[in-house]
Amino acid sequence: MLAGAAAIFGLVMILLVFSFRRNKNSGEEEGQIRVWIIGLGLAFPALVLGALLAYGLVVGERLLPRDGVNLVQVSAQARRWEWRFTYADAPALETTGVLHIPAGRPVDIAITTADVIHSFWVPRLAGKLDAIPGHTNTLRLEADAPGTYQGVSAEFSGAGYDAFAFQVVVHDESDWAAFLQGQPE
Amino acid sequence: MTELLRILLAPLVWLVSFSAIYGLHGLLCETAEGSFAEFPVQRFVLLAAFLLAIALQITILWVLYQPRFAAPAGLLRFVSRAGGWTGLVATVWTLFPIVALSTCT
Amino acid sequence: MRALERHRKLTAIWASETGFKGWFSTVNHNDLGRMFLFTAFFFFIIGGLLAMLIRVQLATPNSAFAGPEIYNQIFTMHGTVMMFLFAIPTFEGLAIYLLPKLLGTRDLAFPRLTAYGFWCYAFGGTMLIVAMLFGIAPDGGWFMYPPLSSAIHSPGINADFWLIGITFVEISAIAAAVEITVSVLKYRAPGMSLEKMPIFAWYALITALMILTGFPPLILGSVLLELERAFGLPFFQADLGGDSLLWQHLFWLFGHPEVYIIFLPAAGVISTVLPVMCRTTLLGYGWIVSAALALAFLSFGLWVHHMFTTGIPHLGLAFFSAASTLVAVPTGVQIFAWIGTMWKGRPELHLPMLHILGFFVTFVIGGLTGVMVAVVPFDWQAHDTAFITAHLHYVLFGGFVFPIFAGIYYWLPHFTGRQQFFRLGELAFALVFVGFHVTFLAMHWVGLLGQRRRISGYTPEDGWSVINLISSVGSFILAIGIAMILIDVLLHIFTARRSCRNPWNATTLEWAMITPAPAYTFASLPLISCRDPLGREPALATALARGEGYLGVPREGLRETLAVDSASGRPEMHVLYPANTRLPIVMSAVTGLFFLSLLLKFYWTVPLALVGVIILAWRWVWSLGLRDDPAMQPVGHDLTLPSAATAERAPGWWGSVFLLTANGTFFGALLFGFAFLWTVAPGWPPPVWFKPSVLEFALGVAGAVIAPLAMRRAIRKNRAGDTPFSNVLIALFGIAVLGITCAALMMRAPAPTSHAYGATLLVLGGYGLFHATVAALMSGFLATQMRLGFTSAKRRAAFPIVALWVKYASITGLIILSAAHLPGMLS
Numbered sequence A: 001m002l003a004g005a006a007a008i009f010g011l012v013m014i015l016l017v018f019s020f021r022r023n024k025n026s027g028e029e030e031g032q033i034r035v036w037i038i039g040l041g042l043a044f045p046a047l048v049l050g051a052l053l054a055y056g057l058v059v060g061e062r063l064l065p066r067d068g069v070n071l072v073q074v075s076a077q078a079r080r081w082e083w084r085f086t087y088a089d090a091p092a093l094e095t096t097g098v099l100h101i102p103a104g105r106p107v108d109i110a111i112t113t114a115d116v117i118h119s120f121w122v123p124r125l126a127g128k129l130d131a132i133p134g135h136t137n138t139l140r141l142e143a144d145a146p147g148t149y150q151g152v153s154a155e156f157s158g159a160g161y162d163a164f165a166f167q168v169v170v171h172d173e174s175d176w177a178a179f180l181q182g183q184p185e
Numbered sequence B: 001m002t003e004l005l006r007i008l009l010a011p012l013v014w015l016v017s018f019s020a021i022y023g024l025h026g027l028l029c030e031t032a033e034g035s036f037a038e039f040p041v042q043r044f045v046l047l048a049a050f051l052l053a054i055a056l057q058i059t060i061l062w063v064l065y066q067p068r069f070a071a072p073a074g075l076l077r078f079v080s081r082a083g084g085w086t087g088l089v090a091t092v093w094t095l096f097p098i099v100a101l102s103t104c105t
Numbered sequence C: 001m002r003a004l005e006r007h008r009k010l011t012a013i014w015a016s017e018t019g020f021k022g023w024f025s026t027v028n029h030n031d032l033g034r035m036f037l038f039t040a041f042f043f044f045i046i047g048g049l050l051a052m053l054i055r056v057q058l059a060t061p062n063s064a065f066a067g068p069e070i071y072n073q074i075f076t077m078h079g080t081v082m083m084f085l086f087a088i089p090t091f092e093g094l095a096i097y098l099l100p101k102l103l104g105t106r107d108l109a110f111p112r113l114t115a116y117g118f119w120c121y122a123f124g125g126t127m128l129i130v131a132m133l134f135g136i137a138p139d140g141g142w143f144m145y146p147p148l149s150s151a152i153h154s155p156g157i158n159a160d161f162w163l164i165g166i167t168f169v170e171i172s173a174i175a176a177a178v179e180i181t182v183s184v185l186k187y188r189a190p191g192m193s194l195e196k197m198p199i200f201a202w203y204a205l206i207t208a209l210m211i212l213t214g215f216p217p218l219i220l221g222s223v224l225l226e227l228e229r230a231f232g233l234p235f236f237q238a239d240l241g242g243d244s245l246l247w248q249h250l251f252w253l254f255g256h257p258e259v260y261i262i263f264l265p266a267a268g269v270i271s272t273v274l275p276v277m278c279r280t281t282l283l284g285y286g287w288i289v290s291a292a293l294a295l296a297f298l299s300f301g302l303w304v305h306h307m308f309t310t311g312i313p314h315l316g317l318a319f320f321s322a323a324s325t326l327v328a329v330p331t332g333v334q335i336f337a338w339i340g341t342m343w344k345g346r347p348e349l350h351l352p353m354l355h356i357l358g359f360f361v362t363f364v365i366g367g368l369t370g371v372m373v374a375v376v377p378f379d380w381q382a383h384d385t386a387f388i389t390a391h392l393h394y395v396l397f398g399g400f401v402f403p404i405f406a407g408i409y410y411w412l413p414h415f416t417g418r419q420q421f422f423r424l425g426e427l428a429f430a431l432v433f434v435g436f437h438v439t440f441l442a443m444h445w446v447g448l449l450g451q452r453r454r455i456s457g458y459t460p461e462d463g464w465s466v467i468n469l470i471s472s473v474g475s476f477i478l479a480i481g482i483a484m485i486l487i488d489v490l491l492h493i494f495t496a497r498r499s500c501r502n503p504w505n506a507t508t509l510e511w512a513m514i515t516p517a518p519a520y521t522f523a524s525l526p527l528i529s530c531r532d533p534l535g536r537e538p539a540l541a542t543a544l545a546r547g548e549g550y551l552g553v554p555r556e557g558l559r560e561t562l563a564v565d566s567a568s569g570r571p572e573m574h575v576l577y578p579a580n581t582r583l584p585i586v587m588s589a590v591t592g593l594f595f596l597s598l599l600l601k602f603y604w605t606v607p608l609a610l611v612g613v614i615i616l617a618w619r620w621v622w623s624l625g626l627r628d629d630p631a632m633q634p635v636g637h638d639l640t641l642p643s644a645a646t647a648e649r650a651p652g653w654w655g656s657v658f659l660l661t662a663n664g665t666f667f668g669a670l671l672f673g674f675a676f677l678w679t680v681a682p683g684w685p686p687p688v689w690f691k692p693s694v695l696e697f698a699l700g701v702a703g704a705v706i707a708p709l710a711m712r713r714a715i716r717k718n719r720a721g722d723t724p725f726s727n728v729l730i731a732l733f734g735i736a737v738l739g740i741t742c743a744a745l746m747m748r749a750p751a752p753t754s755h756a757y758g759a760t761l762l763v764l765g766g767y768g769l770f771h772a773t774v775a776a777l778m779s780g781f782l783a784t785q786m787r788l789g790f791t792s793a794k795r796r797a798a799f800p801i802v803a804l805w806v807k808y809a810s811i812t813g814l815i816i817l818s819a820a821h822l823p824g825m826l827s
Ligand code: HEM
Pocket: C048, C051, C052, C054, C055, C075, C076, C078, C079, C080, C082, C083, C087, C141, C142, C143, C386, C389, C393, C396, C397, C400, C401, C439, C452, C453, C454, C455, C475, C478
């Protein structure tokens, strides 16, 4: 995407620079309209944009949650300025500021809020999804490898917004089982 | 006023059908869960609406090319037909995801 | 009559009062255009200073410069000031100043409305700045999402300043938009058909129409949110049947078109200035008009791309992703038409051209990143990061500030009658260009590294320190550049040497006059036969000054012009403008009192202010009345025209049509809100439904049917020479009945503070009551005029106008009553 954009930008710049040349053979208005407006103005953007759009939609479609096997379900509730996570597999468990999930399994995160709008964002695992009062939004993500990932809230929420972050801890299979048993690793 | 109307009609109809189909999609996915006996009702309704919108645009464009209704020659005729084409292309371009994508996820 | 004598006489007729007192009573577009521009740039400086504070704060990690409470006010005010108090008013000012001159007429359609709009803008803007000085400025970000901006989470008065101040300023934008629309359609030189209109007028027309349909959703949102904050009507509270997503829809229904409302006038400037700089004509005039129109429409179908992360199903997002890519096509058409123009001509690197080149570089990058964020998965990552802030500045600065600087340097000789003398401008441009790109390229980068927008601080561990420092340094270079441009302009105004009449060798009409422009613009009005009148007839200016055009003979104390048929430009009527008056400033002060009372919760002054507005509005229209039938007026070249007071469709009718267009959009948005809450909001159905009443419904429908019919008969009878006093009274009666049923709806709306359903019914009823009251007052006004002999079969212009408002009140009233009563009756 970036390279394509740079190429288009370069093309426009070259055309601009060359317009300052003294002896251009410009021909008559009809032909100019055909080249500049119909060719470069209409057809060229339409082609590029059509391709880009198709690409974007395909990628977006692939990111959609399908019926997952082995699906893990957790809930994330935001409030100013703290995330609370609960787990379908261990109803008594609640963690604050740290979300635990297993590696290699699809996870559905049900995102809600107790006060204003927030947004759940773990840049390395998935895109953003907002927490909106009265609605539950479900984000599907899957972490390949165990480890700790940084997450932030990405919707402005007032004075404590700067430091409104959380962590996602991804466990391997045995750690995950231990976590659900209520034994911190 | 008629001059203005001729120019604005097709894009206005696009705007209305676009918003209406977006709203319709929201409603369909909000209310009817799933499908009746493997028959994807929602997609069918959306497709029908899409085709209807295209048909409308084609009609408008056709009218704009009829000597009886067309604008007087010159700029106004050009702009009104450009408006007609804008409406048609916008309808096809912005709503074609109905054909290609999954409906309610 | 000699040219000089004509000049003296016309100046005496058109000039404002001398000294600073003149500012308060002027209704002349020359003064008001300048006042708009001056004020807008004053706010630009404030917004720029705030931007510097933002960059100071972000220059270093763990900044101790301002705490979040203050910082949140700073960036909110920066965005708000730039968008509402700088960008839109700059367009208004430029259009107000230029349009009559480009169109070959003497003033805009409604001079007093121009003044009213200016004062609303000045007062509303001042309110916001005063709030900032007291440290109680809004702090919820420029899009003010509830519930963060609701009473629970923003208890202070800060958010109220935004909602009320901005609404006040938007009234001014609507006023200017009505003004511009009617002026472009009706107030042109004889012979200037739509086809021969200068391209800037097309852009201004399209932009004005967009303001009329783009701003009402935000006004509605602000009204609803303020009602929620002040009286607890829960439109945006999820637990009481409201939904905060409704605000996002309403805001972005305004917010995206807003971006194009800002860009299109700038594109108009480029389309005007660029061909002159290249010694040629614009390539593909018809294509550019079509592209601008397409852009205007498409921009209304993009709003959800600001809501890609709110959890809307993918197909819904895909529609808007597609629309957002499509909108780049008409933009591309314009860009390449301009480059084609450059190829066609021989570009010369004058100062305006430099800024146009700055525009090309910057705006193209902004457009490309815009297309990127139209791709849904990319936006899921980029949304709400510094990448977006950088993108939006490439679009706004590239697409508005550079072109406006180009325009300012281009028209400066017109404002001042002087020519460029100092060479500061070139250096300033270089600083602005370099500074801008350093600042915002860096912000793209740090955004991709994950820096969120609107944070007041970050830690050294984030690893963003160096980039932010670079960005801040860049912003200071930028600021110095802008300061130099302002100094350059001031030096020019006060010290540069006199210039000749048409320094750029332009071909548009605004250069066919002495500079600085005289108060009356044209000593006589030209007959237009092509798109480049000055190109075809370089001596046009002197011919007009000698009185060889239309209306070349000044008549004692009368400000005269012509109005034309909107498509063909055939002269249609003779118009007399009102002269200097303090009515507009008084009226906007009283309007301000109304808003201020709401803001400070002095509710007992609210009705006082309302009555004041009514009295002033009454005087406003009353002064237009004529006691005798006006005669046909010779306007020169053997042409005689009827007076506007005798027209079936007078300027006031046109103004009403477009004001009602905006009003209808507001109403449509309200209905959309009702439907949205009903179907999408959690917390429905409401605990109690409204009890329908067949009696109320029937009465209301009867009133709504009778009133417009009675007005129709009144128009017919009046035309036939009768005095249809009784018919107008019947219309008044019908409308009153409709108003009463709407009031009943308000009284019986179930528990408005405990569910959004009742709250919405209350607002719907209020809307109906308000418009019934307006229509009733207008009918009463008409009846009074008739009694006192101000109407006749010829002086009939008021009838269709009142009929229009009565019809509008009836139709909306019918819809409101149906929406409230029918669901209950049917189930
Ligand atoms: C004069 C040079 C300018 C500089 C250095 C500048 C800088 C900035 C910065 C650093 C931010 C946001 C920071 C953040 O949220 O993290 C910002 C926000 C913003 N700016 Fe500017 N800006 C400038 C001019 C403009 C202009 C001309 C406009 C519009 C016409 C504009 C409109 C906005 C808006 C709408 C926001 C978003 C405010 C919000 O998040 O609520 N800025 N600007």
